[in-house]
Amino acid sequence: MRIVFEDEPLDLEQPIWRYSKTDRFLDFVKTGHIYFAAARQFQDPFEGAVAVMPPGFPVDPRYAELEYGDWAFEELRRLTKINCWHRAQYESDAMWQLYAGAWKGVAILSTPSRIAAAAEQFRLQPQYGHEDLWAGNVRYVDLLKDRLRVSTLHRFLYKHAAFS
Structure with missing residues (x-):
């Protein structure tokens, strides 16, 4: 597992929680695979x-149609797969309500090191190299005031402040 923000150490032994609905958890038990959602x-x-x-x-009409860079970013959002965990020492009532169907789901407790040890290498095609598993803490910014100038990988670890 690779760490996204080199300037911010990630505690690989810190408890992290994954809240999900029961059907998603049963699928995990059956297949042994954790679901990664596309960024979009x-x-x-x-x-x-x-x-x-x-x-x-008002939207400037000059930007109404997608250009190549915009189209490429939408493809990146389709191809980038994300699996979010909640970093905390204890369970979170808010996370239960948001992600586990109002307490009718499951919470998995783990650590980044345990996830890294359990993860198998993934290849899109047998002839391709393996895809890296990246981890990092989310950073919240006010995207109404600030414009990020970060790499395509880093932009998925930033969230609009409204979601903090």
């Missing part, structure tokens, strides 16, 4: 964004 599957419409326009702000 999240409810957060700003997932991977580098800036956010204020609500009701």
